[in-house]
Each structure stands twice: as C-alpha cells, then as structure tokens.
Amino acid sequence: MEKEALVDLCQVIPGDRMFLDLAERYCYSYDASFGEYLPEVVIQPKNAEEISEVVKLANTHKIPVYPRGSGTSLSGGPLPVKGGMVLDMTLLRDKLIIDRENMLAIVSPGVITADIHKKAEEAGLFYPPDPSSSNVATIGGNLLENSSGPKGLKYGTTKEYVIGLEVVTPTGEIIRTGGKTVKNVTGYDLTRLIVGSEGTLGIVTEAIIRLIPKPQSKQTFVAHFNHLIDSGHAITSILSSGILPSALELMDNACIRAVESYRPSGLPLQAEAILIIEIDGHPLAIEEEINKCADICRAEGASYVKIAETEDERQTIWSARKSVSPAITQMGPTKISEDATVPRSQIPAMMERLNNIREKYGLNLVVFGHAGDGNLHPNIITDKRNITEMKKVELAVSEIFEAAIELGGTLSGEHGIGTLKSPYMEMELGITGVNMMKKIKEAWDPNNILNPGKIFPDKGQTRVVLVT
Amino acid sequence: MNLPAKPNESNAAVQNLHSDAYDWTNQCVKCGYCLPACPTYESMGVESASPRGRINLVKMAAEGKIDFQKDLAEPIDLCLGCRACETACPVGVPYGHILEAAKEAIENSPSANQKNKMTKIKKLALVHLFPYPKRMNRIGSAVQLYQKTGLSRLIRSSNVLQKVSPALAHLEQALPAIEPSSKRIRTGTIMPAKGETKLKVAFFTGCIMDSMMSRINRLTIELLTLAGCEVILPENQNCCGALHSHQGEIKQAKALAKRNIQAFMQTDADVIVNNAGGCGASLLEYGHLLADDHEWAGAARVFSEKSKDISQILHQLGPLPFTEEWQGIVSYQDSCHLRNVQKVQKEPRLLLQSIPGVTYVEMEGFDRCCASGGIYNLLHFDESMKILDEKMKNLKETKATTVVTVNPGCQMQMSIGIQREGAANQMKSLHLVEILAKVCGLD
Ligand SMILES: Cc1cc2nc3c(=O)[nH]c(=O)nc-3n(C[C@H](O)[C@H](O)[C@H](O)COP(=O)(O)OP(=O)(O)OC[C@H]3O[C@@H](n4cnc5c(N)ncnc54)[C@H](O)[C@@H]3O)c2cc1C
Ligand code: SF4
Ligand code: SF4
Numbered sequence: 001m002e003k004e005a006l007v008d009l010c011q012v013i014p015g016d017r018m019f020l021d022l023a024e025r026y027c028y029s030y031d032a033s034f035g036e037y038l039p040e041v042v043i044q045p046k047n048a049e050e051i052s053e054v055v056k057l058a059n060t061h062k063i064p065v066y067p068r069g070s071g072t073s074l075s076g077g078p079l080p081v082k083g084g085m086v087l088d089m090t091l092l093r094d095k096l097i098i099d100r101e102n103m104l105a106i107v108s109p110g111v112i113t114a115d116i117h118k119k120a121e122e123a124g125l126f127y128p129p130d131p132s133s134s135n136v137a138t139i140g141g142n143l144l145e146n147s148s149g150p151k152g153l154k155y156g157t158t159k160e161y162v163i164g165l166e167v168v169t170p171t172g173e174i175i176r177t178g179g180k181t182v183k184n185v186t187g188y189d190l191t192r193l194i195v196g197s198e199g200t201l202g203i204v205t206e207a208i209i210r211l212i213p214k215p216q217s218k219q220t221f222v223a224h225f226n227h228l229i230d231s232g233h234a235i236t237s238i239l240s241s242g243i244l245p246s247a248l249e250l251m252d253n254a255c256i257r258a259v260e261s262y263r264p265s266g267l268p269l270q271a272e273a274i275l276i277i278e279i280d281g282h283p284l285a286i287e288e289e290i291n292k293c294a295d296i297c298r299a300e301g302a303s304y305v306k307i308a309e310t311e312d313e314r315q316t317i318w319s320a321r322k323s324v325s326p327a328i329t330q331m332g333p334t335k336i337s338e339d340a341t342v343p344r345s346q347i348p349a350m351m352e353r354l355n356n357i358r359e360k361y362g363l364n365l366v367v368f369g370h371a372g373d374g375n376l377h378p379n380i381i382t383d384k385r386n387i388t389e390m391k392k393v394e395l396a397v398s399e400i401f402e403a404a405i406e407l408g409g410t411l412s413g414e415h416g417i418g419t420l421k422s423p424y425m426e427m428e429l430g431i432t433g434v435n436m437m438k439k440i441k442e443a444w445d446p447n448n449i450l451n452p453g454k455i456f457p458d459k460g461q462t463r464v465v466l467v468t
Numbered sequence: 469m470n471l472p473a474k475p476n477e478s479n480a481a482v483q484n485l486h487s488d489a490y491d492w493t494n495q496c497v498k499c500g501y502c503l504p505a506c507p508t509y510e511s512m513g514v515e516s517a518s519p520r521g522r523i524n525l526v527k528m529a530a531e532g533k534i535d536f537q538k539d540l541a542e543p544i545d546l547c548l549g550c551r552a553c554e555t556a557c558p559v560g561v562p563y564g565h566i567l568e569a570a571k572e573a574i575e576n577s578p579s580a581n582q583k584n585k586m587t588k589i590k591k592l593a594l595v596h597l598f599p600y601p602k603r604m605n606r607i608g609s610a611v612q613l614y615q616k617t618g619l620s621r622l623i624r625s626s627n628v629l630q631k632v633s634p635a636l637a638h639l640e641q642a643l644p645a646i647e648p649s650s651k652r653i654r655t656g657t658i659m660p661a662k663g664e665t666k667l668k669v670a671f672f673t674g675c676i677m678d679s680m681m682s683r684i685n686r687l688t689i690e691l692l693t694l695a696g697c698e699v700i701l702p703e704n705q706n707c708c709g710a711l712h713s714h715q716g717e718i719k720q721a722k723a724l725a726k727r728n729i730q731a732f733m734q735t736d737a738d739v740i741v742n743n744a745g746g747c748g749a750s751l752l753e754y755g756h757l758l759a760d761d762h763e764w765a766g767a768a769r770v771f772s773e774k775s776k777d778i779s780q781i782l783h784q785l786g787p788l789p790f791t792e793e794w795q796g797i798v799s800y801q802d803s804c805h806l807r808n809v810q811k812v813q814k815e816p817r818l819l820l821q822s823i824p825g826v827t828y829v830e831m832e833g834f835d836r837c838c839a840s841g842g843i844y845n846l847l848h849f850d851e852s853m854k855i856l857d858e859k860m861k862n863l864k865e866t867k868a869t870t871v872v873t874v875n876p877g878c879q880m881q882m883s884i885g886i887q888r889e890g891a892a893n894q895m896k897s898l899h900l901v902e903i904l905a906k907v908c909g910l911d
Contacts, residue, residue, distance in 0.1 A: 133499070
C-alpha cells in the first residue's frame, strides 16, 4: 500500500485501532474455511461515519476493503484475497435495542447473534435463525451470509427477518434501506439484495430485525433407521402430512460412528441414519403432532423411536447431533464442510450420489444436516498437508456440486459462495445469470474495492483449487 | 509430516515447537468457539488477544513466517493462561501445551539473546526464590514482621508504594495477615486423624501458600484431620513449578517436579492433597511434563493420578461437623486452573451450600478468570485491572458479603477488587478453607 494512502487513513482512524504489525495482520488472515491471505492493514472502525471515510479513501487509492465479523465463515467470505485492508466490525456492538411494541430489534452489526436470542427471549420474543456458530458469529456476518440453522425449515433464513438496514455503499455513501414496517414495497428491495451479498455490495452498520412471539413449548424425538432410504421416505411423509417441525436433522452412518467413537453414548452403530425431529407450538398441538410423527417413522420402518420426556432427555438427543462437528474433526485436521442443498424429495438420491463419491475417491466423507429443508452438510475430513489426497478432494467437491445441481438443488444452502464455490456459479446460474449479478456489482462498486475476489470466479477458473 | 520451512532458530525448545506444538496448532479448525470464553479477547478486543489468534501465531512462528521475539512474544505474554479456551474448544486443541511450548521457544530462541531474556524480577523470583522453601519462609517472616511492627500502616498512609508501582501497592494491601512462624506446621510431621482414620493423605504445602499463607495451610491440615485424614507432610517437597513452566522455564519446572515426586512417593499416602488451584493443576500435569523421561514418566503419572484438590477430599469424606452458622450471601469465584484443568467445579459449591445459614448466590461469569493469573497482575497491571473491574460488577450484583476462592492468587486478586470498589466494609474475600474452618470451630 502506498505511503500516501496510509497517511490519509491515519487522519481518519486513531493508531490504537489501526494495525500494521505483522502479528496483528496474520490474526486477520484466516476464517473458519481455509486459505490464508495477509492483509496490508487491519482497521477497527467504531461507527458508520468512520467507515464511510475509509471507504472513500479506499476508492481514491484503489485499495480493496474486506469487512469481517467474527471470521467464522466457512466459504472464505472475509479473507483479504487481494491484500488491502480488513475492516474488523466487532467493535460496532453498542446497539441492541428490543422494541417490544413493534416486535423489532435494532442492532449494531458486531453484536453476537446469541445475545440477540437472549435479549429477545427476555422480552418474550423470538429471533429464529440459529446457526450453530451463534455464540461466536456476529449478526452482521449472519446477515451477509444469510445464515440459518435447524430452524430454517419452519422459520426460514436470516433474510426473512431483516426489514431495514443502514449501509455504507462501496463508494462510501451512507444509505438506509427498508425501515421499521413489516410491509414495505417502495421501490427495489435493496434490503434483500444486500442480505446474503457476502459483503460485496455494502458494509452494514445497523440492522432492523423482525421478531416473532416465542413458541410456548417444544418436544423432541429421535428415530433410528436401518436403511437410509427409509429415513428419506419418513422425511417426505412427515412434511406432506401437514406437520411442520421446527427442526428435522439427519446423521448418516459415518457420522454415527464418528460420534460414538468420540463420546460413546449408545448410538446404534448398525443404523444407516438417525433423524432428530423437534416440534414447537401450543403444548396440546405438539403432543398430538409429535405422536403422529413418531407413528410415521415407525410405519416407514424406523427400528427405534424415542420421544424425550424430560429436558435432560431432550438434551441427550441433541447432544449427539451437536457432537458431530467435534467428533469428525478427530478424524483429521482439515475439514471441508459443504452445504450443497437439494429439494427435499431428492434427499435419498443425493445421499446415494454422495455414497458413490465417497467410494470412488476413497475419502473420509460424512453427511449430516438439516434434512427437513434439503440442506445437507457433506464433510470431507483430510489433512491439507497431504497433497495427493487434497487433489482427490478437489475432484470430489466438484462432483458434489454437480450432483446437487443435477438434482435441482443449489451450491450453497447457508455457508455462502465466497472463494470456495465461485468457480461453480455458472454451473448453477448460467453465463447470463452470472452476468446479471456482475452488472449489479459493477454498478454499485465501479472500482471493485469491496470484498473483491468473492462470489465471481477469476477468468478461466472452473474448479476449486485447494492446494497449489 | 512435512516440517515447515525455515527452522533457522534451531535449538531444542524451538525444535519442539516445530514438532509437537506445530501438530497441536494444526488441530485448530479456527471455528472461534473459544473466543467468547477468553477474558483477554473480551477486554482487548483484538484477535491477537484471543485463543484462536494466539494458536495461529504460534503456527506462523513455527512456519517461520513471523519472529518469535518481535511478533509472538507479546501476544503470548498477554495470555492469562486461564485455559478457559481449552474447556470451550469442541475439538480439544491442547492450548495449555501450545502455550507452554511457545513460552519455552520464546525464552530460548536465539533472537532472545539481544532482548532481555526475562525481566530481572521474574528471574530473581523464579530461579532464586520459589524453589527454596527456606528462603520463602524467611520472606514470610519478614512480611509478618513488616505487618506487625506497623511499618505497613506507615507505608500505606504515606502512599509511597502507589507512586512507585500501583501494582505493588495493590498487592501489598491484599496480602493476608501472616501468622508467626511458631504456628506453622513443619514438614516431616504426621498429624493423626481425629477419630477413625478414613484416609491417609500427604499434603502439598506449596511455596507461596507455605510462606505467606501458612494460616490457610494450618487450617487445611486441621480440617483434613477433622474429616478423618491422617495427614503426612513430606519433607523435602518444594515449589510445584507452575510459575516456571508458565514463564517458559521448563527445565527448572522438571527438576522441581522430580524432587516433589521423590518426596511424596516415599510416603504411603493414598492421596496427595493441595489447596491451591494453580499448584494442583501443575501437579496434575506432571505426567505430561515428564512423559518423555523414561526414568520418571511412570512415577509422574502415578503422582498426578493421586493429586486431588482439598475440596474433593472434604466433599468425599463429608459432611463436615459444623459447629457454627455463617450468615449472609456467599458467592464463589472459580479458580481457572481448578475449573478448566482439574475440572473441579461442583465440590467447592456443594461444600459452601452445605454450611448452615449460608445463602449461596452464583455470580454471572463465575467461570471467567479474575486476571490474577500467576503474576499477570504484576506484569500487566492495567490489563488485569480491566478484567477484574468487570468481574466486580458481576460480583456486586449477587449482593454477596463473602466471596470464596480456592487459590491464593485469586483470593488476593478478589481482595484487590474489593479495595478498588471501596467495598472493604461490606465484603471480604476468603479461601474456601478459611470459611469451612471457621464454621467447624477451628481457627
Ligand atoms: C463451527 C461452525 C458452525 C457453523 N454453523 C453454521 C450454521 O449452522 N449455519 C450457517 O448458516 N452458517 C454456519 N457457519 C458459518 C458462519 O458461522 C456464518 O456464515 C456466519 O454468519 C459468519 O459470521 P461472522 O460474524 O463470523 O462473519 P465473517 O465470517 O467474519 O464474515 C462473513 C461474511 O460477511 C461479511 N461481513 C461481515 N460483517 C459484515 C458487515 N457488517 N457488513 C458487510 N459485510 C460483512 C464478510 O465480508 C464475509 O463475506 C458455521 C461456522 C462454523 C465455524
Ligand atoms: S475453539 Fe478450538 S478449534 Fe475452535 S478456534 Fe478455538 S482452539 Fe481452534
Ligand atoms: S488461556 Fe485464558 S487468556 Fe489465554 S487464550 Fe485461553 S482463554 Fe484466553
């Protein structure tokens, strides 16, 4: 970076919130995916005005700007792939207002999502999106990745809840989109455009979020299946029976084995799949619905069904699902976590394809995920220092995406495109589709300074490159 | 495994960082689950003050991308070593081991020669003081004299220490009243159980505990005998070595460990009891510390398996024969090393709740380090006080009149916190043993 640019930046950001030393820069060179890119400078802004100034300077000096929340992205979202500056947004966390009357939360982007859950519940309200990273990730990161979790099935993803934003545009203006009303059809829906844009169209400095009444109670049950295909049928039968569970999670046999060897808790090693189903709502209604779901599972061939009677039992059921991530990382230091998503009727077919990929490449591939909405997480466990295996992983990853798209699905259900999936964008959207998106990006960000290198592939890039 | 390029800083400690420690850092999947658990990340707000950041920096140093001294030393130095991150980590990255290896490598890296290797005070204390029980006792006696003669009052009222070093001034005020050495129970003694002997235990006296807090040691022994323990005080025991390994002085830590193992293995005790969370954690890790030493590994493992915290033993043998009530609200501040390394959480709480008359109230953030962290509060006074002040806010919410800890450092730090709040009239900080002894009519 030119000296002049730095001198200008120093006018805007005080020294204790601007880092040039190597150690600090390395600390912002990663996220939870992999890939390591060293920024030239790290800045911790405190408000929209500072950000606006910084972005204007970045336009003058043509320096890339990479907004970053807690760096838990699994797709390379905040990585400074073209150098430049990282804007650490975590200090913008002063605002977390719950407006009970209007059922809204007004939040700064650096607020941790779990804190919104907590504050909303204290007011008898509910903010449904619950990525498993919610204790760590910022609401800003959630918004820009359009995150979700198990509750996506019934309650939808983050974008369903964002109704207004304050944004610093890629050229440094401060604008507001949407507002405090749930209904709003004035002009283009820029709010929705920015949510899920992975930090390429604007830097969010405040968000207005819709809350809903807190469900009165919930119940959970678990079902074991000796045949994967039966669990697939159980899922479709439940969803077509008029019941909408608040969560419907799946673990495959490889997951079950991994969890059992990590923390033995009596999971059925011979089962090909486990389903975990949670229903929330009025106590009387869920009592009836949960029994009906259990009956459906039995009818579809479940070998074992257990409805949790106590909170302890409920926790035990969920703890198996929550142990999946830690359990599989015991199998190797590098975890490539995908979130290819298919229409739910295609889940059995997708599982079949994944099985074939596992066998073809002889990789450690496990599958779990939010089966209710077709959002599967095939995870490949490997060691990135093993170059030969990584080359196989590259091929396998490509095939996973191909399978998802052939089955009418999408590249990403919740983790975003980032750097890792950009080469496959055309496969899903076609050249013209990608070009429409590029036009939007070019119009908003003529100098291509905001999070360059994401979503859109470099020229000629057709496949993810994990090792070089 | 592919060795990272450029291990040009080549000596044993640095080599170690390139093998074991490097593999450990590679276990980290950078999920960030440890971030909310880390007190320094919360107070400083930068990634380099977070566990994930520190682990990555150690990895970068091992890969030769950053310099041990110039880049790694400070972020590592600012870590409290509370190891809350380890408890939070879903994949079990052994942060404590990474930290130790990093400290050792920093101390021993060739580029350290130009820098002052250890600050003079640190070196003096670590090398010439803590390992020698007699010298520590002499200090204890000196402080006792200082307190008894009224010199302490004079110094306090003159405010001279405040001007020299606020850190020292705080510490001076937090020092407990030291008992005359005549009351100290000597090593080499065996104290019989009161009544039936249920358990034979050997007591680890510790260096600071033994000299500055001999009263707590005496009360510990009396409580143990009251609960039915025959208490052996092995001779020739010495400092546990925790401060040394925390400062990267692994060689000396190992030597101290061996002396302790020898001293305790000569007794026929079933259990080795200690009353300081930090020491207990280091005793528990002798097995790891000496794992590569063929001659000592086995004995070290046995020693570690026998090590228990006082709260575990008293709870196991309880209920205690209480003779008095304790009025008011009591809250408990976990000792990080007791909680995160020894994994002892419920016993101290159950003991406190069993005291007649006590209303026990849990404070928000009880599991968060108080930032005393060995001698962290001396080395990084401002950072430490920021974290402590946060803690005091939570403590005040409980309306507690007594806050209890199981570690001398934490106990003094809580005293400092109480002073800073100007709350000395409403609240006091006690070691678990003190409050239990009081309600059992010992004291
Ligand atoms: C263990 C683990 C579990 C996870 N589970 C889930 C899950 O269940 N569901 C799910 O959807 N995701 C999950 N994720 C992925 C990740 O947590 C989410 O994508 C999360 O939303 C990222 O938030 P963050 O604060 O860490 O943002 P970062 O990773 O720092 O950034 C994410 C993106 O947002 C941009 N950005 C961040 N803040 C701003 C801002 N204020 N303005 C503009 N752009 C911004 C960045 O440039 C980047 O493109 C998981 C990750 C991990 C490590
Ligand atoms: S929780 Fe563990 S794996 Fe996750 S970032 Fe922290 S140390 Fe790494
Ligand atoms: S040991 Fe404590 S201070 Fe150090 S990184 Fe871990 S949580 Fe933070």
